[in-house]
Each structure stands twice: as C-alpha cells, then as structure tokens.
Amino acid sequence: MSGTLGNRIPSYALAAFVTLFFAYLLLPSLIIVPMSFSGQSFLSFPPSGFSLRWYQGLAADIVWRSAAANSFLIGIPAAFIAVVLGTLSALAVERGALRWSMTAMALIVAPMMLPHVILAIGLYPVMLDLGLLRGYLGVIIGHAVVGLPLVFVSVSAALRSYSPALELAAMTCGASPLRCFLHVTFPMIRMGIAGGGILAFAASFDELMLALFLTGTGTRTLPRLIWEQLNDFLTPIVAAVATLIFAFSLLLLAMLAVFGRATRSMQASLPLASAEASAHG
Amino acid sequence: MAEPRTIEAQSGRAAEEVERAGASLRLEAIEKRYGTLAALEPTDLEVRPGEFFGLIGPSGSGKSTLLGMIAGFVPPSGGRILLNGADIVGLPPYRRNLGMVFQNYALFPHMSVAENIAFPLRMRRLERGEIEARVARMLEIVRLAGYAERTPAQLSGGQQQRVALARAASYDPTLLLMDEPLGALDKNLREEMQYEIKRFHQAIGATILYVTHDQDEAATMSDRIAILNHGRVMQVGRPRELYESPASRFVASFLGEANLFEVAAVSQTPPMRLRVETKDGLTLSANQHPQLEADAIVCVRPEAIQIAKNAGAAANVISGQVIDVVYTAGSLRYRVEVAGGRIVLVRRPLQRQSTVIEVGSPVYLSWDVADTILVPNP
Numbered sequence: 232m233s234g235t236l237g238n239r240i241p242s243y244a245l246a247a248f249v250t251l252f253f254a255y256l257l258l259p260s261l262i263i264v265p266m267s268f269s270g271q272s273f274l275s276f277p278p279s280g281f282s283l284r285w286y287q288g289l290a291a292d293i294v295w296r297s298a299a300a301n302s303f304l305i306g307i308p309a310a311f312i313a314v315v316l317g318t319l320s321a322l323a324v325e326r327g328a329l330r331w332s333m334t335a336m337a338l339i340v341a342p343m344m345l346p347h348v349i350l351a352i353g354l355y356p357v358m359l360d361l362g363l364l365r366g367y368l369g370v371i372i373g374h375a376v377v378g379l380p381l382v383f384v385s386v387s388a389a390l391r392s393y394s395p396a397l398e399l400a401a402m403t404c405g406a407s408p409l410r411c412f413l414h415v416t417f418p419m420i421r422m423g424i425a426g427g428g429i430l431a432f433a434a435s436f437d438e439l440m441l442a443l444f445l446t447g448t449g450t451r452t453l454p455r456l457i458w459e460q461l462n463d464f465l466t467p468i469v470a471a472v473a474t475l476i477f478a479f480s481l482l483l484l485a486m487l488a489v490f491g492r493a494t495r496s497m498q499a500s501l502p503l504a505s506a507e508a509s510a511h512g
Numbered sequence: 513m514a515e516p517r518t519i520e521a522q523s524g525r526a527a528e529e530v531e532r533a534g535a536s537l538r539l540e541a542i543e544k545r546y547g548t549l550a551a552l553e554p555t556d557l558e559v560r561p562g563e564f565f566g567l568i569g570p571s572g573s574g575k576s577t578l579l580g581m582i583a584g585f586v587p588p589s590g591g592r593i594l595l596n597g598a599d600i601v602g603l604p605p606y607r608r609n610l611g612m613v614f615q616n617y618a619l620f621p622h623m624s625v626a627e628n629i630a631f632p633l634r635m636r637r638l639e640r641g642e643i644e645a646r647v648a649r650m651l652e653i654v655r656l657a658g659y660a661e662r663t664p665a666q667l668s669g670g671q672q673q674r675v676a677l678a679r680a681a682s683y684d685p686t687l688l689l690m691d692e693p694l695g696a697l698d699k700n701l702r703e704e705m706q707y708e709i710k711r712f713h714q715a716i717g718a719t720i721l722y723v724t725h726d727q728d729e730a731a732t733m734s735d736r737i738a739i740l741n742h743g744r745v746m747q748v749g750r751p752r753e754l755y756e757s758p759a760s761r762f763v764a765s766f767l768g769e770a771n772l773f774e775v776a777a778v779s780q781t782p783p784m785r786l787r788v789e790t791k792d793g794l795t796l797s798a799n800q801h802p803q804l805e806a807d808a809i810v811c812v813r814p815e816a817i818q819i820a821k822n823a824g825a826a827a828n829v830i831s832g833q834v835i836d837v838v839y840t841a842g843s844l845r846y847r848v849e850v851a852g853g854r855i856v857l858v859r860r861p862l863q864r865q866s867t868v869i870e871v872g873s874p875v876y877l878s879w880d881v882a883d884t885i886l887v888p889n890p
Binding site for chain 2 (some may be wrong): 406
C-alpha cells in the first residue's frame, strides 16, 4: 500500500493538466455563447446586459434564414456524394488488390492536406466555364471533394478493424459480391460510414474559402454570410449565429454517439429474420 | 418477422444437394505463377469421395495457394480443378458450393451463432422452416444446442471453431476445405478438436481437404496426406506409408523424427539383403529395395532403435556413448555419439521398471533389418 500515495500525487497533477488542456481547447469556443446574449449593439467581451434580441433578429431576418437553408442544401448532397465515393474508394484501396494502392490513397487524401484556397482558385475558372459558378452544384462538387477524404479515412479504419477473411467466408457460403456487401461488409463498416458522413457534412457546414469563391448572393452559406457581416456590421448577431452553429455541432456529435450505441445493441439482439428482411427490403 | 421464402430451385444446385456422399476432387496440372516465381508447380492430385485428405508442408510450400485456388480466391495460371468431374476453375467462389473453415474462424461478429450457421442457407434462399431445422441439426452435431442466441464473442475459441464447422457444413457441401482450423488453439484444446473434427467428418460424410503445417495433426487425422515443398507435391500416401517408406529426404525428415545417414556404397549380400556402407563409416544391413537409384540415404526412426549396455544379435548393431538423456512425457530421448562423432537420436517408451542409462555410458544401438529404410536421394 506504500505506493498509493506516491501514485496519487502525479495523478492529481495529471488531472489538473487535463483540465487545463480541455479549457484551452474549449473556452475560446464557449466565449461566444455569453457574447450572443449581450444587451449592447456591438460585439464585446465581457458582455453587459442580457437580451434575446439578437436571436429574435436572426429568426426574423430572411437573409440569415436563407443562408442557413443554403448550408443544408449544400452540405447534405455534398456529404452524400462524399459518402458514396469515399466508401467505394476505401473498399478499392483496402480490399482490391491494387498495385498502386499507396498512390491512390495519397491522391484521395490530398484535399485534406492542401489549403482550400488552392482548390478554390483551381475550381473557380472550371466552374465559370461549366456555368456552375454561383449555383448550388458547383459548391456541392467542391465540398464533396473536401468531405471525401474524411469518409475515406473513416471507412478505411473500419475496414481495417476486421479480417478480410470474413468476406471470403461469406463468398464461400454462397454470397455474391453484392450480398456479401449487404450482409457482411456494410454491417461491419456502417459506423465508419455514418461517422465519415457526419464529418463530411460538418466540413461543408463550416467551410468558408470555397463558399467565398463558388457561391453567389442566392446560394451563400452561413460561414460566408458571417464573413460578410463581420466586415460590415460587428453586431452580436454574429455571436448568436455562431452559438447556434456550436449547438448544432454538439447535436451532430450526440447523434454519432447515440447512433453508435443503438447499432451495437441492435447487433447484439438481432433476430435471424429481421436481418433477412431488412437486407432485402 | 421474415416473409416466407420459396425455394428458387436452381437445377444444378438442387441435384448436388440430393447427393449426400463426399465429392471427388481432381487437380490436373494446376499451377500458380507470379511473374517468373512459381508458387505452385504444375500439380496433379486426386482426392477420393469421402476421404479426409491432409495437405502439409512448411510455410511457403504452396499449400495455401493450392487451397485458395480450389476455394476460388486465387486464379490459377493453368490447369483444371474437377469437382465431381466438372471443371470449376471459371466459377467465382460463391458458385462453387463448397464449405470452408478458416484459421481464425471468420465468424460474422454481428450475427448470433444461429444466424452464422443459417447464413449459407439464407444465401441459397431456403424456406424458413427448413433453415431452422438444419440449424438445429448442425448445432446438435457440433454439441452447441444451447448456444444458438449467443454471439461469437461470447464463445471460447474451441466453441467458435465448432460454429465455423457447422456453418461450413450447414448446406451439405460435398467438399469441405479447412485452412489450419486449429492453428489458433492451444495444445490441449487442439487435440480435443482433432477428435471433434474426425467425429464431425463421420457425421456429415463430406470429402475434407485439410491444410496444416503440423505433421502430427495431419498424420492423426488424415486418411491420406500430400506433402508439399517448394511448390511441389513430394509424396502422397497414407500416413504410415509416408512414415515407413519416405520417397525423399525431405519427406523422411519432415514427417516425424529421423536419423539420416549418407550412403557411400551398397552391395548385395545373400539372402536378399543389402550391405550399406555410410559416409560416417558405419556398415548397415537392409532389405532389398526395388527402386533404389544409385544415390540414396538411410533413414532410421528413433523409436526403432534399441539401446542396451551389451551387444545383442540384431541385424544392425553399432556402438556409441550416451551424451544426453531427456525425459519427455512417456518416453526417454537419448542422444548417442557413434563412430565419426555422429549423433544418433533414440526414443524409448518409458515403463515404471525401465532403468535409465546414464550419460557417459558406453552402449550398443541395434535395430531390425526392416528398420534400415533406404530413401532415394535425387
């Protein structure tokens, strides 16, 4: 028992360090929350007074509402494209016997490493040429490129978490490639797909650079509108938007956690028949 | 719950399922090359219906490549694979209708035991009642009747492998492939599972092709064995044939323990005996060997050798000195130095009354004329 005291002192130090570390990570984001309830009409910290008028103003303002709608109209299809292409490319790299799989992996992950401004400058003339500039499709394509590596990494990790022998076993059991995917591969990687999809959506939801280059007045997203408003009017309405985005991000994280738990408990008690029905439904 | 399923009878498949006996498997000049590297040289092999056929060899000998080609995972570079007379080389794995058991079980972790066993039946779109009956029967055969609703993670290694056996055989395939199925289990469980698999084989009647690197396991379980080395089949035969009449130095030393002596000269001595002089300077006596080529080696199994303090009247007697004796479960292993500094391994079963010959004692080693095995050494 003599070691107990000796072990506890560093554990207090560790706890203090961890607390400070999380404070360092989270406080800058949390500061925006009190600022959004400010009674003053300019952005300041610490805020004085309390009012909900910035939230009321936000709800009433058609410009903010349409920007929020645009963020979803762009983020959801972009995440969907990223999920489909990212999952397929992860399957090809992890399970296909590609001779150039390392090269393929590097190319797929590249958009994650490159500054978005390079992608934006590259896409601008292309979208201009195709007539997709300032429309939804152009920025959806751009954001799908940004989201694809996130899905790829997430699904690749899921594929590496179990032996490829499972798929060989399914095939010797008589499962065609499609049924092998539906019954074995997909159930094994669906958490990775869902996680990657949420990350891809979140990446689109707070992406600014591509939105600045590729969206127009009718299609501008929340980050772009915040950017424009910061240049023109420095009111706590920006803090209110940021707080809502913050709350929404927490919701996405919670979805991921709840979905993960639901998947696991469903897998544990899945009756024979319902798996069959759902796979063919 | 599930909608009732109808049997979508696919004529060829239905016909095969009626036939319960094991399939015949015939490999004709099957080979696998990666560029100029041969993983498997052109190979012919015949596995008889209902046979338990062992495929053994060191790692890299081509046994897994061979199994992969039969399962359909590895496309052969040439040759034919005939299952009940029909060439299956062009078929994808899911149309070959054979069962496979993997080293790490490869059970689906997101499915219960019953769902795992039902999986091949669902893929064949059998009726729900039929599926339930077959799953229950398979659980009975592998003695896991109470475990239907468990998940694989809740089972021990041995139980998981029994589920894998049940899954591989649930639709009555006529050929079962087993790729080192006991490789992940510890020694005691492995021996228990060897009997389990033999019993399983008798219960289902399918032909089994069993890959292992463990020669004892192969010898215990198999009706016949093929020994592979460097992508070639070195010898095919019953375990006892391979042990008692190895066709090459590799087979003699791979299957069990062997004392090998290089032969310097062979001459005839009446009646029907051979006088063999070894390069170590020993003179041994052997029976006539019909196919003996010019070059040969002598193989004497350690358990064929008697060890005593005085010379007996056996056909082969050599003197030496005990340099080492080790007790292993049930037997004594002596290392004896004979003429020319050569070490000979001797294994004697140990009875309660046996006296142990001490290290340093001068001894005589003797064995019967039939135990001097001449092995061609090309």
